[in-house]
Amino acid sequence: MRRGFRHIRDHLNHHGLARVRLEQDRHEPTLVAEIRALLPGRLGAHCLDLRLADGRLTLFLDSTAWLMRARFLAGEILASLKSYHVEAVGFQIRLPEHESSGRAAVSRRVRLSETAARHLLEAAEHQRDPRLSEALRRLARHGARTTPEGRTD
Incomplete structure (x- = not known):
């Protein structure tokens, strides 16, 4: 007798590491929204993405100006995110998707x-x-x- 097809997610849920990663992916959008809301001032609006792993939060910001402001606010950011067990915070620049496409940059003269x-x-x-x-x-x-x-x- 042949078994019916199962979704790949069902198979992965039986694998320990894959199950943990799937669970993280399910909760990630909620986590990103919660952390953005807790960032001081208008910093949340300039935070394009973030990663939280092993107690280290990395914020991806849209410009060097906001990166510098975030560095000055690092202590305040850490204090506001104590409930998320954030022990360190780092910052990186990431250009917004629409500005980083090469074709758009070439067409604008x-x-x-x-x-x-x-x-x-x-x-x-x-x-x-x-x-x-x-x-x-x-x-x-x-x-x-x-x-x-x-x-x-």
């Missing part, structure tokens, strides 16, 4: 305004150093381009 380009060309004309003058002209070429219809692209 920053251009200077026409006014900025004119100022750069004017500054290039008044330079004694020919290399600096040429560098300013090259930079001015990144200015907004005017189409024949009079629109800037």
